[in-house]
Amino acid sequence: MFPLTVNRLSLALYVDKRGMAQLLKMMKAVRVHKFGGPEVLKTETIPIPSIKHNKVLIHVRAAGINPADTYIRSGGYGLLPELPAILGKDVAGEVEEVGETVKNFKKGQRVFAELQERNGGYAEYVACPEDNVFPLAHRLTFAQGAGLYIPYVTAYRGLVTKCKAKAGQLLLVHGASGAVGVAAVQLAKSLGLTVVGTAGSSEGLELVKKVGADHVFNHRTDGYLEGAVKTVGKFDIIFENLSNVNLGADLTVMNKNASIAIVGCRGTVEINPRLIMQAEATVHGVFLYNSTSEERQAAIDNLLEGIAKGWVNPVVAKEYKFEEAPQAHHDIIHTKGATGRLVLTP
Numbered sequence: 019m020f021p022l023t024v025n026r027l028s029l030a031l032y033v034d035k036r037g038m039a040q041l042l043k044m045m046k047a048v049r050v051h052k053f054g055g056p057e058v059l060k061t062e063t064i065p066i067p068s069i070k071h072n073k074v075l076i077h078v079r080a081a082g083i084n085p086a087d088t089y090i091r092s093g094g095y096g097l098l099p100e101l102p103a104i105l106g107k108d109v110a111g112e113v114e115e116v117g118e119t120v121k122n123f124k125k126g127q128r129v130f131a132e133l134q135e136r137n138g139g140y141a142e143y144v145a146c147p148e149d150n151v152f153p154l155a156h157r158l159t160f161a162q163g164a165g166l167y168i169p170y171v172t173a174y175r176g177l178v179t180k181c182k183a184k185a186g187q188l189l190l191v192h193g194a195s196g197a198v199g200v201a202a203v204q205l206a207k208s209l210g211l212t213v214v215g216t217a218g219s220s221e222g223l224e225l226v227k228k229v230g231a232d233h234v235f236n237h238r239t240d241g242y243l244e245g246a247v248k249t250v251g252k253f254d255i256i257f258e259n260l261s262n263v264n265l266g267a268d269l270t271v272m273n274k275n276a277s278i279a280i281v282g283c284r285g286t287v288e289i290n291p292r293l294i295m296q297a298e299a300t301v302h303g304v305f306l307y308n309s310t311s312e313e314r315q316a317a318i319d320n321l322l323e324g325i326a327k328g329w330v331n332p333v334v335a336k337e338y339k340f341e342e343a344p345q346a347h348h349d350i351i352h353t354k355g356a357t358g359r360l361v362l363t364p
């Protein structure tokens with residue numbers, strides 16, 4: 019591979035095994051060659067993917083960072099990609115090129131996309147099947163677009179698909195200041211629930227209130243759950259973003275027939291099952307990739323409707339350049355006091 023730069027376009031002359039020369043367009047991408055700490059994220063120059071058939075080539079303007087990206091990077095996740103891998107499941111950008119069977123998108127269109135098990139978002143370009151690409155409304159920035167799919171579809175799966183949330187119910191979003199928590203608060207308010215949201219910093223509490231929670235409490239303050247119950251009563255639904263810390267306590271603040279959605283978990287926890295028995299409560303595991311195609315479609319329809327109606331508004335906490343990916347991966351796990359989504363930009 020011989021790198022060249024022509025009119026600021028990065029190119030490389032590639033000679034294949036048969037001695038045939040090809041001029042390849044190149045892009046910047048953050049790749050992982052071995053699983054490990056944040057330092058394994060390397061910004062490299064590699065060929066832009068070629069597309070055909072139903073694929074859309076997206077010029078990525080922003081890639082969302084999900085905590086799952088860090089679990090994959092470290093090798094501790096159920097669905098691991100082949101190496102070398104480009105991580106990143108949520109992107110927003112513009113359509114660069116479409117395959118011959120693509121019907122609904124054209125060059126230049128603003129879009130967001132979900133890359134799911136395929137990953138690939140931490141790159142200047144990504145190829146994605148048309149079914150996983152959605153139009154991005156002009157009122158949303160690219161950085162917000164990179165915080166749409168996973169946060170809102172996860173919130174829908176937890177609240178609607180699993181817990182069957184209904185207007186008038188009392189909901190606790192335990193950990194409401196991150197990307198998924200914000201989405202859960204906005205979705206629940208659109209459905210007419212009363213929402214209590216928690217955060218671990220004053221900025222986080224302010225944000226959770228601003229995105230629509232009726233009451234906010236700091237999960238780093240002693241006695242906050244008792245304080246919440248004194249203010250609003252016990253909960254019909256708990257959307258749990260850190261179950262390994264909170265599940266035992268959640269079981270003490272539930273109403274009869276309550277539902278708990280286990281969305282986030284980073285370890286083990288001791289619980290008293292008698293509390294589930296006495297309340298006849300249901301504890302749901304929530305895993306996005308277990309969605310049936312009907313469930314996935316219902317969540318996408320709700321997301322697109324929420325974008326059109328205006329209640330879907332991702333909050334971007336911070337943008338990092340590709341070269342800062344190791345820092346971003348450190349921050350999403352270790353920095354206390356989330357205020358929305360972290361995003362990478364080329």
Ligand SMILES: NC(=O)c1ccc[n+]([C@@H]2O[C@H](COP(=O)([O-])OP(=O)(O)OC[C@H]3O[C@@H](n4cnc5c(N)ncnc54)[C@H](OP(=O)(O)O)[C@@H]3O)[C@@H](O)[C@H]2O)c1
Pocket residue numbers: 084085086168169172192193194195196197198199216217218219222237259260263264280281282283304305306307350353354355356358359
């Ligand atoms: N099951 C699935 O399919 C699925 C899909 C997507 C995401 N997830 C998981 O859902 C979780 C949230 O994702 P995200 O993208 O929103 O992450 P994020 O943006 O990093 O947010 C993390 C949230 O957890 C909160 N938190 C920290 N300590 C807490 C505590 N003691 N009690 C309650 N909350 C606490 C944080 O609040 P402060 O920083 O303000 O303390 C913040 O609101 C992650 O564990 C992620 O892996 C699961």
